[in-house]
Every structure is written in C-alpha cells, then in structure tokens.
Amino acid sequence: MRKLPHLVHPRAVFALALAGLCAALLGCASPAPSLVEPGRGSGDLGLVIERESGSLAVIDTSARQVLGRIAGLGDLSHASVVYARDGARAYVFGRDGALTKVNLLSGQIEARIQQAGNSIGGAISQDGSLVVAQNYQPGGIKVFDARTLKPLADIPAVVDGKASRVVGLADLPGNRFIYSLFDAGQIWIADLSEPTQPLLTKFTNIGKQPYDALVTPDGRYYLAGLFGEDGLAKIDLWATPPKVERILPNYGKGEQPLPVFKMPHLRGWAVAGRHAWLPAIGRHEVLIVDTQTWQEVGRVPVAGQPVFVMARPDGRQVWVNFAVPDYDTVQVIDTQTRQIVKNLKPGKAVLHMEFTPRGHAVWISSRDDHRVSVIDTASFKTLAELPAKSPSGIFFSSRAARMGF
Numbered sequence: 001m002r003k004l005p006h007l008v009h010p011r012a013v014f015a016l017a018l019a020g021l022c023a024a025l026l027g028c029a030s031p032a033p034s035l036v037e038p039g040r041g042s043g044d045l046g047l048v049i050e051r052e053s054g055s056l057a058v059i060d061t062s063a064r065q066v067l068g069r070i071a072g073l074g075d076l077s078h079a080s081v082v083y084a085r086d087g088a089r090a091y092v093f094g095r096d097g098a099l100t101k102v103n104l105l106s107g108q109i110e111a112r113i114q115q116a117g118n119s120i121g122g123a124i125s126q127d128g129s130l131v132v133a134q135n136y137q138p139g140g141i142k143v144f145d146a147r148t149l150k151p152l153a154d155i156p157a158v159v160d161g162k163a164s165r166v167v168g169l170a171d172l173p174g175n176r177f178i179y180s181l182f183d184a185g186q187i188w189i190a191d192l193s194e195p196t197q198p199l200l201t202k203f204t205n206i207g208k209q210p211y212d213a214l215v216t217p218d219g220r221y222y223l224a225g226l227f228g229e230d231g232l233a234k235i236d237l238w239a240t241p242p243k244v245e246r247i248l249p250n251y252g253k254g255e256q257p258l259p260v261f262k263m264p265h266l267r268g269w270a271v272a273g274r275h276a277w278l279p280a281i282g283r284h285e286v287l288i289v290d291t292q293t294w295q296e297v298g299r300v301p302v303a304g305q306p307v308f309v310m311a312r313p314d315g316r317q318v319w320v321n322f323a324v325p326d327y328d329t330v331q332v333i334d335t336q337t338r339q340i341v342k343n344l345k346p347g348k349a350v351l352h353m354e355f356t357p358r359g360h361a362v363w364i365s366s367r368d369d370h371r372v373s374v375i376d377t378a379s380f381k382t383l384a385e386l387p388a389k390s391p392s393g394i395f396f397s398s399r400a401a402r403m404g405f
Contacts, residue, residue: 035068035107036060042088045104045397046354048365048372049079049092052390056092057372058104061356061363061396064374064384068107074098080121080393082405084146085128087397091146093122099133101149104397111149115142123171126403130192132169132177139163141179143195152195159184168213168224168266170404172237180210180224187213187224187235187244203244206233214266215404216276216291223247225266227281234294247294251280251287262323264307267404269355272315272335279306279320286320288338300338303329308352311335312377313359321350321364330364332380342380346373354394365391 035058036045045067048057056070073079075096083090089110092100097116102109118137124130124146131144140163143153157164164183172178178189187206191199208228215222224233231249235242264279271277275297276289286309288298304326310319318333327349332342347366354363361383364373367390374384399405 034105036105040105042086042104042397045087046363047081047090047092047102047104047395048363048388048391049076049081049393049395050389051076051079051367051392055389056102057386057388057391058107059363059372059386061361064386066386066388070102070107070109072109073100076392078120081395081399082122082124082131083395083397083400084124085400087400090395090397091122091124091131093119093133095119097135097137099131099144099149113144113149113151115144115151120167121169123169123177125171125175125177125192126173127175130175130195132171132190132192134166134169134179136165139165139183141166141169141177141190143192143198153192153198155190155198155200157181157184157188159186167211170213170215170222172215173219173403178213178215178222178235178237180206180213182209182211182227185209185228187222187233201242203235203242206244207231207246211263212266214270216271217403219403221291223266223276223278225264225278225281227263230281232278245294248287248289248296251296262305262307262327264305264309269310270318272311272318275335277309277311277318277333277335279309286318286333298338300333300340302331302333302340303343310353310355312362313355313357317341317377319353319362321353327351328366344375344380346375346382347371351392352394354396357396357398363394365394367392 044062046059054073058067074094078095080093081090088105097119099113099115101111116135119133119135122133131146133142140156157166164181166179167182168180175192180187187203189201207226210224211227213224220238222235230251232247234245234247278287280287286300290297304322306320308321320331330344331340334341346364348368351367352365372386372388
C-alpha cells in the first residue's frame with residue numbers, strides 16, 4: 001500500500017512561510033547559532049589572530065581546544081584585541097584600519113567599521129562604554145561607542161602642522177586614555193568623560209620616537225620606551241600636576257648598538273612584584289628596574305633581541321621571545337635568581353605568548369609552523385598543540401578585568 005503524504009494544516013504552512021520571511025529580514029533575524037552550549041560562561045575563552053586568512057580562532061583554554069573560527073576581518077598582519085566587560089565580546093583592531101566587534105559565544109561579527117587607513121591597536125574605557133583606536137594613518141585617535149561602534153570623536157595628532165603616528169595607547173581610570181606620538185616626541189592624555197568634548201593634556205620634549213608604552217598594573221605610572229635614544233620617559237599619573245621624567249638614561253652608553261630587526265613591545269605584563277623587566281633596544285639583554293626608585297638594578301643576558309618580556313601572573317617567572325634570527329626560541333627567567341632556567345623551541349617564528357589567568361600554562365603562537373602550543377609553566381611540558389593559520393596574537397577574555405589590556 002502506498003504511503004499517503006503527510007498533510008500540513010494551512011495555518012502551519014502560513015506560519016512556516018512567515019518565519020522564513022522574518023529570518024530574511026534584519027529586524028526579525030533568528031538568533032545567531034552559538035559556538036558553545038547554551039548558558040556557558042566566557043571566562044575561559046580567548047581569540048587567536050590568524051594572519052594569513054584574516055580570521056580569528058575562538059579557543060577554550062580549559063579544554064585546550066579550538067571551538068571555531070570567525071572569518072572576514074581583513075588585514076590582521078598587526079592586529080590586537082580588547083575585551084568588553086562581559087568577556088564575551090571583543091574589539092579587533094586590524095592593520096587595514098578596520099575596527100570589528102565580535103561575539104565569542106556565537107562566533108559572529110556584530111559590528112564593523114572602516115575607521116582609518118592603518119591602525120595598530122586600541123583600548124577600552126574603564127566603564128566599558130568607549131572604544132578608542134590608535135592610528136598610523138592618518139594618525140591620531142578615534143573614539144567610538146562600544147555598543148554600536150558609532151563614531152563619537154576624532155582627535156588628530158598634529159604638531160607644528162605635521163601628523164604623527166600614535167603608539168602606546170592605554171586606558172586610565174576615569175575614562176581617560178594616554179598615548180604617545182612617535183613622530184612628534186610627545187605624550188597626550190585625553191579625558192573622555194564627555195566623549196564628544198575631549199579634554200587634552202600634552203607633555204612635550206619627552207625624548208625621541210616613543211615606540212610603545214605600558215601602564216603599571218596600579219595605573220600610577222606610564223612608561224614610554226624611546227627608539228631614537230637610550231632611556232625611557234616616565235609619568236607619575238598620581239602626581240599633581242603629572243610631569244615627565246627620564247629614566248635609565250644612556251643604558252647602552254659606550255656600546256655599539258645592534259640593528260633592530262623587530263620593535264620590542266612594552267605592556268603591563270612586564271611588571272613582576274617590585275620590578276619591571278624591560279627589553280633593551282638593539283641589545284641581547286633584559287633590563288631589571290626597581291619600580292620604587294626607577295633605577296636599574298640588573299640585567300639578564302638573553303639569546304637575542306627580546307620582543308615580548310612577559311611576567312607570569314605570580315611574578316616568579318619572566319618569559320622572553322625574540323626577533324630574527326632567534327625567533328624560534330623562548331627563554332624563561334627565574335625572577336628570584338635572575339637566571340635563565342629553561343630554553344624552549346616551541347616552533348618557527350614565535351610571535352606572541354599569553355598566560356592563563358593564574359599562570360599554570362602559557363599559550364605560544366608559532367606563525368611559520370601554523371600552530372599554537374600550550375606549555376605547563378611548572379614542568380615545561382607541552383600540554384597541547386593546536387592548528388592555526390599563521391597565528392600571531394593570543395588574547396584571553398580574562399583581559400577584560402585588567403587595566404592597560
């Protein structure tokens with residue numbers, strides 16, 4: 001006997017058609033599919049920049065797995081990420097000047113804007129309401145509503161009629177942002193309490209070519225490294241009024257500087273307890289600086305020119321990676337003995353490292369081996385190796401709760 005077709009009530013047919021129509025309309029779009037199970041938190045998620053494909057790998061740091069990918073983010077050859085306060089949404093600053101808001105739980109792009117011609121990073125305000133991009137081209141910073149990416153302010157970095165590239169952007173308490181002008185040799189603070197009416201404080205004559213900067217974890221000090229000369233510029237943000245001081249002058253005096261193959265990076269992760277551990281420009285050394293006196297108290301010879309000098313969250317170890325030709329190497333320094341205790345070769349072209357929030361493991365990207373390695377920081381054993389397409393930056397959602405990240 002032939003089976004009769006299933007009969008559908010006319011009202012059901014109408015309901016199905018209406019649902020399809022609504023799904024096609026922006027205002028009636030069905031909820032985006034999720035990368036993770038419903039109700040899951042975001043505290044152990046993260047993103048890995050995949051330079052080659054212009055995509056993001058969404059990772060689970062507990063399971064040590066790639067959950068999925070978010071594509072269509074353009075040029076990510078020098079991309080960085082900051083997180084919304086919920087840790088579930090992130091803002092990606094692409095080299096091509098695009099700013100993209102992504103949702104880690106759904107794996108979707110929520111908003112995207114082409115805000116400049118060349119951008120190298122950004123920051124998010126203390127209350128999470130503002131996102132700020134720092135730009136090379138046309139220079140200056142731009143301010144956006146964190147929810148919608150609506151532009152709120154455009155602050156050019158122009159000195160004596162010339163535009164300057166902006167580096168070292170960091171958030172400060174009170175919805176303020178501090179940044180350095182590479183070409184002009186200045187540091188500016190933008191008070192965005194009223195985002196459409198920014199108030200600027202400018203510090204001049206800070207030194208030649210500030211290339212990057214950090215804010216100490218307590219938000220008190222801003223340190224800008226100087227590419228054009230030895231030393232750093234320091235601002236005590238708690239002082240009334242704040243003023244620029246020079247520290248570590250002539251730390252390479254009498255030595256022939258080496259060619260710089262890759263610009264080092266400075267961020268708050270270089271502070272361990274009372275000491276800051278800083279890469280020496282053009283040298284095979286890590287400088288140790290007492291943050292009470294801001295005097296150099298030691299140096300550690302290392303394998304090559306340091307790029308990232310990162311303290312484990314408990315401050316007991318400092319991990320260092322290097323520019324070419326030593327960019328397959330990672331060294332671990334014990335901060336008590338100030339000795340190198342481990343040499344690692346996690347892969348070709350190590351570009352970035354990121355510690356889990358309590359420091360039990362570190363994730364390391366190896367661009368030319370197309371993988372991310374997860375290494376136990378106590379035993380130095382490799383816990384996992386995950387495939388990734390030319391990975392560079394690694395950014396965990398725990399950054400949402402940290403100043404200067």
